[in-house]
Amino acid sequence: MSHEIELKLALPQRALPALRRHPLIAGAPKLGNAVTLDNTYYDTPDLALKARKVALRIRRQGRLSLQTVKCAAVSSGGLSQRPEWEQAYAEQFDFSAIDAPEVAKLLNRHRDALVPVFTTRFRRETRRHAPRPGLSILLMIDTGEVIVTTAAGELQRTPICELELELEAGRPQDLVELASTLAQDLPLMPADISKAERGYRLFLGTPLSATRAEASAITPGQNVVDAFRTLALSCVRQWQANAAAALAHADPDSIHPDFIHQLRVSQRRLRALLKFFAPALPPGFVGEWNQRLRENAARFGDARDLDVFCTELLDAVTPEGLADVAAFEALLQTAHEMRDAARSHATHNLDMATQGRLLLGFTAALLQLPTGSLAEAADLRTFARLRLDRLRKRARRQFEAAATLVPTRLHALRIGFKQLRYGIEFFAPLFPAKAVDRYLEGMVRAQTLLGFLQDVDTAQARLAQWVQDRPALAPAAAFVLGWHASRYARLRRRVLHDCEPLLWGKKPW
Template identity: 75%
Template sequence: MSHEIELKLALPRRALPALRRHPLVAAAEKCGNALTLDNTYFDTPKLQLKARKVAVRTRRQGRQMLQTVKCAAVSSGGLSQRPEWETAWTGDFDFSPVDDPATARLLERHREELVPVFTTRFRRETRRLVPQEDVSILLMIDTGAVHVRTPDGIEREAEICELELELESGRAQDLLDLACTLAQDLPLMPADLSKAERGYRLFLDTPAGALRAETSTLEPGHNVVEAFRGLALSCVRQWQGNAATALAQGDPDAIDPDNIHQLRVAHRRLRALLKIFAPALPEAFAGTWNARLRDNANRFGDARDLDVFHAELLEPVTPEGLADAASMAALLETVRAA
């Protein structure tokens, strides 16, 4: 078993040339030619692997065929750590490398029921960046699509355009540092949804609605720092999930106002946490982030105010009893002349 530590960043397709020209990316060592990866994800007809947050995938990579089993992990800010087992694919499932007993039992129990659920096909460009001694990071630019064909014959597709930073050696913090540096010049957005999760959402035709606060996972044994981290990362997921959904709308008028509202809710929750946990946090950390979050939330204040103005004042207005067009035109002329 290996543990994959990666940070996934979404970006608009128009930003790809700028990404490739970025000094850090351009200077990174190329790892061979770009490859087209064809992936098929399997589950039972009742999606029993999804229910247990396990993904089974086969991949064609040039002449090589691989089988991969992954267990889901909570992703925050695009950063995730998940166990995975990879072996050669010979045409039959081989789950013998899976050394987690619960996962192995689940897979063996449903082996004969597994059917293709969705596919992904994307082009991957891979580079290796060694920013300092003992730190090695793979930069993978993926462009393509997730494709679904339901049992009813309905076809759906979603674009893939993302940068994956995978840690070969070093600390998870090194991935975050690199992402922050790149984001100073590029429109990068942390992406918490894996390709598998996106495929399932497409298969189930799950609407991308506003993301509300998660149920708390605090436990009595957590210390103060663990409690703050868990609650704060939940707020970050709510914030970034709503921002990503809003940005995914091609037409600004199509953005659900509730996405902006829930984004601001996440900001308020984070600021409240900073105030409550301030005695246990470094003073500079709490002060700096409180100011940043305040300023960021204010950027969305006007949008929320306009939404409330429309919903509570304009929308209830009915045309009955209003002046006719000619009278309104005359009134406007009077106002302009005043």
């Protein structure tokens, strides 16, 4: 068994000439001529191998045939490490060399049921980047397609255009550093989805869906910097998955808003993480990436606010009893036009070169973080308790300031609750699960109340601006605000009562 350490980078077809001209690519010696690789992936009719995250491939290159078995691995920023078994193929499967008992047992059990599921065909150009002793990286430019015949007999294809970096000698972070350097000049996007995964998705017709935040995977035995790195890589996976899925749409206006929303969530969580762990991190790293992530989130404007306005506030209104129905229709039209414009602005600002550069730059900086004596000595649970206590004390001050129920003060309290909730989610594995879950349930309820109040306050300001520009909308704007006024007043009276136990009651850490 060998361990394949690689980093995949997607790029648009139009960028291939620039990639081949780049000094780091052009200066790397070629390893033979470009070759065409035909690959057939096998599985059982009910996809038993896929269910166990095992891929079986037969690759034909001229007269040579190779059998390859790979197991899935966690990938972040395009960087993956996975076990691999490769051997000559003599027209029948041979799993005798696989030294992972569970994998061998799975393959042998299903040997007689294996059938072709999909194929990939691509042309590969290979070079070697070896700038110093001890570092050697294969640079492989792959262009071609994944080909699937569906159950209905239809032929489906999806293109392949990627640069694959494979580590021969050196450290995994050397791949990320090289990719980050290339991304300064080229539109390269880290790609965590393998060719096999793309083939299965095409075979099954699985649509892309927005990726939400992962559950925290830190462990009590980690030092503080390693825990930060684990959590940050989780945020990177959410960021990359949503950016890549959105960029997969040929028409930016057809991108579902959930991709952009979850991308922004990843930026908020990363910035919160930087603040939580700031005492254990280099100040320059925290300051630089807090600013760059804030600017990146700002690229996507207020599309989410207008989505919420339309779906949560306008869609809930039934215009029965409104004398000026025409005004309500005009308001709906205005709101939908503004929402569509905001969505279009957000998706058109989703640029492969920018997102790839940021993703790779952050991942490279993350892997380079030093672990100082303070981080080595600090107990992670103690560190977490101190940081969570600090967040709760700040939320208490915000709570006291919000006693006047001024909207801006309530909004500040909402932000404080969100920061505290993120912190508890990040550190959850360190504390009793049931207590954490109960506390988070209360946090979510409080945030929902504060969120509704903020949505109505934001809507009031937005509607006032629209009415100023189009006075004919005034009756409909007043009707919408009046529709929600009773609930707004009721929740506004009780919101502090519901928040108070979370800030002065028993804590789970």
